[in-house]
Amino acid sequence: MSILHVPLCERSYDVHIASLSGAEVADRIAAALGQPSGTAVLLDEHVARVSSRARDLLDQLHARLPGVRHLLLPRGEACKTLAQIERTTQWLAESGYDRSSAVVGIGGGATTDHAGFVAAVYLRGVKLALCPTTLLAAVDASVGGKTGVDLPAGKNLVGAFHQPRVVVADLGFLATVPARELHAGMAEVIKAGLVGDADLFARLEREAEAAPSPASLAALVPAAVAVKIAVVAEDEREGGRRAILNFGHTVGHALEAASGYQLLHGEAVALGMVAALALGEARGVTTAGLRARVVELLGRLGLPVDVKSRLDPDALARIEVDKKRRADAVRFVFVPSPGEATLVEIALPALLDQLVQAL
Amino acid sequence: MSILHVPLCERSYDVHIASLSGAEVADRIAAALGQPSGTAVLLDEHVARVSSRARDLLDQLHARLPGVRHLLLPRGEACKTLAQIERTTQWLAESGYDRSSAVVGIGGGATTDHAGFVAAVYLRGVKLALCPTTLLAAVDASVGGKTGVDLPAGKNLVGAFHQPRVVVADLGFLATVPARELHAGMAEVIKAGLVGDADLFARLEREAEAAPSPASLAALVPAAVAVKIAVVAEDEREGGRRAILNFGHTVGHALEAASGYQLLHGEAVALGMVAALALGEARGVTTAGLRARVVELLGRLGLPVDVKSRLDPDALARIEVDKKRRADAVRFVFVPSPGEATLVEIALPALLDQLVQAL
Numbered sequence: 001m002s003i004l005h006v007p008l009c010e011r012s013y014d015v016h017i018a019s020l021s022g023a024e025v026a027d028r029i030a031a032a033l034g035q036p037s038g039t040a041v042l043l044d045e046h047v048a049r050v051s052s053r054a055r056d057l058l059d060q061l062h063a064r065l066p067g068v069r070h071l072l073l074p075r076g077e078a079c080k081t082l083a084q085i086e087r088t089t090q091w092l093a094e095s096g097y098d099r100s101s102a103v104v105g106i107g108g109g110a111t112t113d114h115a116g117f118v119a120a121v122y123l124r125g126v127k128l129a130l131c132p133t134t135l136l137a138a139v140d141a142s143v144g145g146k147t148g149v150d151l152p153a154g155k156n157l158v159g160a161f162h163q164p165r166v167v168v169a170d171l172g173f174l175a176t177v178p179a180r181e182l183h184a185g186m187a188e189v190i191k192a193g194l195v196g197d198a199d200l201f202a203r204l205e206r207e208a209e210a211a212p213s214p215a216s217l218a219a220l221v222p223a224a225v226a227v228k229i230a231v232v233a234e235d236e237r238e239g240g241r242r243a244i245l246n247f248g249h250t251v252g253h254a255l256e257a258a259s260g261y262q263l264l265h266g267e268a269v270a271l272g273m274v275a276a277l278a279l280g281e282a283r284g285v286t287t288a289g290l291r292a293r294v295v296e297l298l299g300r301l302g303l304p305v306d307v308k309s310r311l312d313p314d315a316l317a318r319i320e321v322d323k324k325r326r327a328d329a330v331r332f333v334f335v336p337s338p339g340e341a342t343l344v345e346i347a348l349p350a351l352l353d354q355l356v357q358a359l
Numbered sequence: 360m361s362i363l364h365v366p367l368c369e370r371s372y373d374v375h376i377a378s379l380s381g382a383e384v385a386d387r388i389a390a391a392l393g394q395p396s397g398t399a400v401l402l403d404e405h406v407a408r409v410s411s412r413a414r415d416l417l418d419q420l421h422a423r424l425p426g427v428r429h430l431l432l433p434r435g436e437a438c439k440t441l442a443q444i445e446r447t448t449q450w451l452a453e454s455g456y457d458r459s460s461a462v463v464g465i466g467g468g469a470t471t472d473h474a475g476f477v478a479a480v481y482l483r484g485v486k487l488a489l490c491p492t493t494l495l496a497a498v499d500a501s502v503g504g505k506t507g508v509d510l511p512a513g514k515n516l517v518g519a520f521h522q523p524r525v526v527v528a529d530l531g532f533l534a535t536v537p538a539r540e541l542h543a544g545m546a547e548v549i550k551a552g553l554v555g556d557a558d559l560f561a562r563l564e565r566e567a568e569a570a571p572s573p574a575s576l577a578a579l580v581p582a583a584v585a586v587k588i589a590v591v592a593e594d595e596r597e598g599g600r601r602a603i604l605n606f607g608h609t610v611g612h613a614l615e616a617a618s619g620y621q622l623l624h625g626e627a628v629a630l631g632m633v634a635a636l637a638l639g640e641a642r643g644v645t646t647a648g649l650r651a652r653v654v655e656l657l658g659r660l661g662l663p664v665d666v667k668s669r670l671d672p673d674a675l676a677r678i679e680v681d682k683k684r685r686a687d688a689v690r691f692v693f694v695p696s697p698g699e700a701t702l703v704e705i706a707l708p709a710l711l712d713q714l715v716q717a718l
Binding site: 082083085086089090093094120121122123124125146148151152153154157158159160161 | 484
């Protein structure tokens with residue numbers, strides 16, 4: 001059982017990570033939410049359908065909290081639209097939830113992003129608890145307070161920072177995650193090791209396998225979350241250092257969009273990390289040989305590594321569009337050696353040229 | 360020229376109130392925004408059409424800030440929907456505005472509520488400057504950081520707290536405001552006097568007239584804003600004392616909704632204040648005779664005062680629905696004498712009974 005503490009400016013909270021019973025998850029949520037006037041559960045419809053854990057958890061929440069009702073959210077990115085936010089907030093209002101109510105989000109990263117944004121804006125903010133049910137949500141989406149939805153123009157362009165009161169990651173849910181998604185989630189675990197925990201990376205190189213055991217996940221997930229917490233606690237609103245969590249994401253986002261979102265986020269990040277390591281080696285920032293070690297590790301987990309064939313003119317153009325929208329200067333994340341990350345400002349044309357040459 | 364300082368927890372800002380030239384307004388906005396990477400102006404289409412001041416202000420902003428483009432917003436409550444938020448944020452993204460950009464909102468209270476919410480959620484928050492062009496927006500909507508939009512289920516149910524960098528209220532815009540709206544705005548000025556400034560209330564009793572002179576407004580508006588600032592500074596997120604700004608609003612909101620929004624907000628607040636004073640006198644909380652003085656003042660400004668005929672079963676039922684959504688206990692605001700406000704918890708059935716009896 002791991003309980004990690006997230007120390008933040010205004011209010012701190014805990015992240016619980018273990019294989020838990022529905023009663024244990026509900027106990028932790030009820031303790032963190034105090035006495036809400038009502039409890040609105042937003043539940044990933046896929047999880048509700050495939051997992052008896054979700055139904056058990058709902059029953060256990062009913063037994064502990066007042067005014068529990070639930071709404072099923074469309075699976076995945078389909079729930080991350082302002083139209084879906086209107087649907088959910090209208091349901092909250094019609095159901096009589098008030099400013100002292102709480103929102104509980106149960107599902108993958110899209111569900112926790114949606115639930116977090118709803119909790120941020122309904123009546124200008126209500127309490128939030130999150131139960132991530134996928135590896136990606138457990139190690140990334142549910143921790144850090146970033147919430148939001150997509151626009152036709154791009155992903156996560158509308159959102160808010162809204163910290164949960166508690167995150168309870170019941171690793172039992174991971175058994176319901178398809179192998180491809182589990183592997184994609186492992187890309188973020190590898191990223192966490194690379195940017196912030198050399199021991200975690202060494203452990204992954206030693207033990208990581210395509211079908212991780214529950215015991216292995218029970219060690220890897222808390223280690224990855226701890227890296228994220230350490231970075232977020234230092235830079236809650238992403239003014240500076242938090243950007244190191246975007247290692248592999250500059251190229252990754254572009255490849256994800258260029259694939260029409262056929263690539264999963266973690267798969268795109270895997271490719272982006274290979275590109276960033278190649279560029280780092282070419283510039284002499286990254287220890288020689290690290291790229292090959294990461295390629296071996298990613299390959300062992302069934303993740304794509306051939307970034308060269310995917311980095312076509314369309315993908316390169318998307319890096320340009322993405323970066324122009326977000327900031328004039330490109331702040332690129334390099335990993336000199338496992339557990340270390342550094343931010344370097346690079347002019348955009350130089351970045352694109354060097355990327356193509358390095359690969 | 361009045362410059363009022365809003366001292367807040369994270370960051371403070373100034374509210375400028377005067378008859379100003381477009382160049383003077385633009386100077387103040389540019390100084391407060393620093394060096395944004397781009398400047399997105401959201402402009403009330405009605406103001407753009409009827410006021411040459413708006414066009415002049417746009418020209419002056421172009422001369423001082425980088426990347427100025429503007430988008431016209433539908434007038435009034437029509438812009439306060441999540442669909443309109445999607446339209447505006449999509450325009451921001453397509454126009455290339457990034458996290459270092461700023462949003463400038465120019466218009467009435469609906470425009471400033473929309474612009475504020477857009478600034479709160481676009482890329483999880485960008486800088487904001489507001490130029491209120493109506494009396495209601497100048498004395499109420501643009502100060503205090505409350506932003507948001509409506510749902511089919513009710514007004515202002517989705518939103519965020521997002522403080523502007525500066526508010527510049529050019530009183531010259533008020534000449535474009537129809538008389539009925541100007542009077543409705545005066546209801547909030549009277550409310551400010553009643554809950555927080557006995558001198559302001561005395562001045563209103565002495566001088567208020569249906570067609571206020573520019574000199575009169577130049578004195579009244581800063582005094583009303585000062586009351587709001589003092590309350591907001593003490594209770595930024597509306598945990599407690601800030602609720603006194605809702606004087607007249609419990610009954611007012613219900614009457615506004617019951618009228619199908621044919622009553623303007625300020626007109627509904629005028630009626631709600633009469634009801635709250637009647638109830639206060641009946642309970643012995645409010646000095647005898649204050650209700651009659653306020654009725655006289657409101658009547659002089661062309662505002663409705665006959666609350667009895669409007670408080671039918673439909674309106675009473677709306678108080679119940681509204682309060683059930685917002686909180687179990689009703690915290691009702693009473694004014695014992697001008698400049699003083701007090702919060703009293705009343706059980707809902709008792710409140711409705713006493714209201715009917717008092718009127």
